[in-house]
Amino acid sequence: MVFDILKGCKILEHNDKMTVAEVGASNIREIARALFERGYYYSSGMGVDERPINGRFAMYHIFNCDTEGRYVVLKITSPEGSPEVPSITPVIKGAEWSEREAMDMLGIVFSGHPKPERLILPDDWPEGVYPLRKDFPYNKKLPPSKPIEKEREHKKDVMEIPLGPYHPSLHEPEYFELYVKGDKVVDAEYRGFHIHRGMEKLAESRMTINQIPFLAERICGICGCTHSAAYCQAVEDAAGIYVPERAQYIRTIMLEVERIHSHLLWFGVVCHLLGFDSGFMHIWRAREYIMDIAELITGNRKTYGINIVGGVRRDITEDKKEKTLKLLDMVEKESREVLDNIAEMKELRERMEGVGVLPKKEAREIGVVGPMARSSGIDTDVRRDHPYAAYKDLDFKVPVYKEGDVFARFLVRYEEIFESFNMIRQALENMPPGELINDEYEIPPFKLGIGVTEAPRGENIHAVITWGENMIYRWHPRAATYNNLPAVPIMLRGNDVADAPLIIASIDPCFSCTDHVSIIDSESGKILWRGPLKEGVRRV
């Protein structure tokens, strides 16, 4: 039991889903270590500026244990008037990014952190300005800064290859620096967060509880529904809101539709990266049908806008159900045909087998999630271990492979989508009648809630602290890629340059999820082009 480990700590909250404990500076490392050894891995870390309430900064370390089906939150607060707390990165490798993020955004100082460098904020961001602190106005404009010209150190005996920020295989601005000897990658470094949108600040400052699901959905263009579902679940968890069962089933169906569409997209991208464009085209053709299903049920092909705190916004009628089942058969048939062909192609398999291996031990230390973890021999799936929506009523298998290479990731996703087809059929079959939404609830002030969903890429976790009065005090979404990206440099080492894009793509990276971001020029108010649309398109 978790109480043996948390002996002597103040238990703030304990229910069958999570345990929140306040830990002191003296014993946090021991407790974190003990949790890790007991099978808890580091899921997410949220820094909070609690000065308006108690004059301190707080850091919430969220651990996930899939065997016990429980989240353990270690809360540590800084002394009054000082932002310093001890770092747990020396004992838990996976906490590195979360602590650096809190350092950047809130100015919390983590003593003993092995790499206290900037992670999110750009290098030319002024010192001592922390955007997520409560006294920083969300609409404040910083004076324009000059770019810093840093003299870079060059490594000896290797060639440096910049993979990014603009590279045709990444599809989003992100920067991997590969150090290459001949055709082999000897080392790799990652610098991301070029496209941070400041969504958390926006939500905390000027959005109401029920506007945020639509913002959360825009965290990612591929897996938006799981973000809005996770956010809604977090609020429902914090406020104890009952969600009608029919709504839970509809959420499940849309989450699985999204998984199928995302995995098919991934298969297509992998084919393209392997130079097999025919596979790419045929898979994306099959993917069209699943988009049609989404359009049928929600009215939108992507960014469904179906989730809302307390339920969903649209019903699946008998007529829609029948059409969906028909379309579903078509997707299943077509995608099985194409994917079976690809899996049997010798030269494609040769390029995936034994490439980009992630050993189980390192996977556990970093805390990778989703298909990445399952292909490295870690049997984890939020849908089964922490059942949400209607997953407890559904019957499904979780594929696990030991090899940890790109082909194992291919197979995990391959088996997963066919499980998803069955799950959608089961859910449509067993959907109970009833209400779609429960809108009679009160939001209690200052309460922590956690919402998790298994996105196509892995566990998404949204932590929410309520403020009452229809507002959120703190919202911290963490997408799966955030946990998976630190594993990429490990996977790249010792492989060919030719395989680098494939290895990066094998985690199904979603950079904008990780950054909570998007790049739209109109957002900055800068007009790129004014004139006839036709000419503008040609110019851009």
Place this chain on the structure above:
Amino acid sequence: MNAVYAALNLIFIVLFAPLLDGIERKVKARLQSRQGPPLIQTWLDLLKLFRRPNVRPRESVRWLFEPAPAIALVSVLAASLFIPSLLPGSLDTWGDIIAFIYLSTLSAVAIALGAFSTGSPYAQIGSHREVSIIMAEEFSLAFIVAALAASSGGLSFSRLFPLQLKVSTITGALAFAVMAYVAGARIPFDVAEAEPEIVEGPFIEFSGKGLGMLKLSIYVKRLLLTTILLNFFLPQDGTVRVLVYVIGLVIISVVYASIEAHYGRFRTKDAARFLKRFAIVGILSWILGVVGW
């Protein structure tokens, strides 16, 4: 007379090579259940490129970078003068198959050198790959050419075209068909360009007219390799030949394009390994040719 033939052949090759690429694009698109671009799309692309200026990277070596596209294009065009294409060969007394192979390799080397001179890491990797593939390719090609020469009793085109029907010439010609596929930098052998991996490799720093010339040189090279292959079997005179030749070009292009649509890209070492193994076919047909089969 010869000068007129040469001019007509040149015009045909330059005009028809991009069109052939257009046909290949259409075939690939249909195989991928796409509509595909219009047949003249490759021509439109080239015209657009030729209207744009060249940009030279500041770090590049000027005397290597600037003439590279012209050398690449001129060398394949010069090679085209040796072989009979639409009309009988115009300059075939001046060059033989060895000269042809050297000129077409020169175009690849010019691209690689121009790319090496830019200092871009992607171009470096791309050129490195290009050179590795050329090395592996030459090894097989040497035996194939030797096999054809041994059975026809000479290296000049007048002896090689058309081939006498023997076991060694047939295996040699079939092996040449594979090499024509490889030397045309088609998937799975387009490792030097590999857009998702190294961003077009050698071509990354070229732009405008230079890029246009490089692309045109590749299309011309593909057409010339197919032309040689067809000449092995077609009669050298007659009006029927012209018709059969053009139809043959289209058919071989369609075959190559459909093969291309069914493969993924090799790694450089896999491609090199394949080519080295393939050299055995060349060696065998050479032995057959020497024995007199």
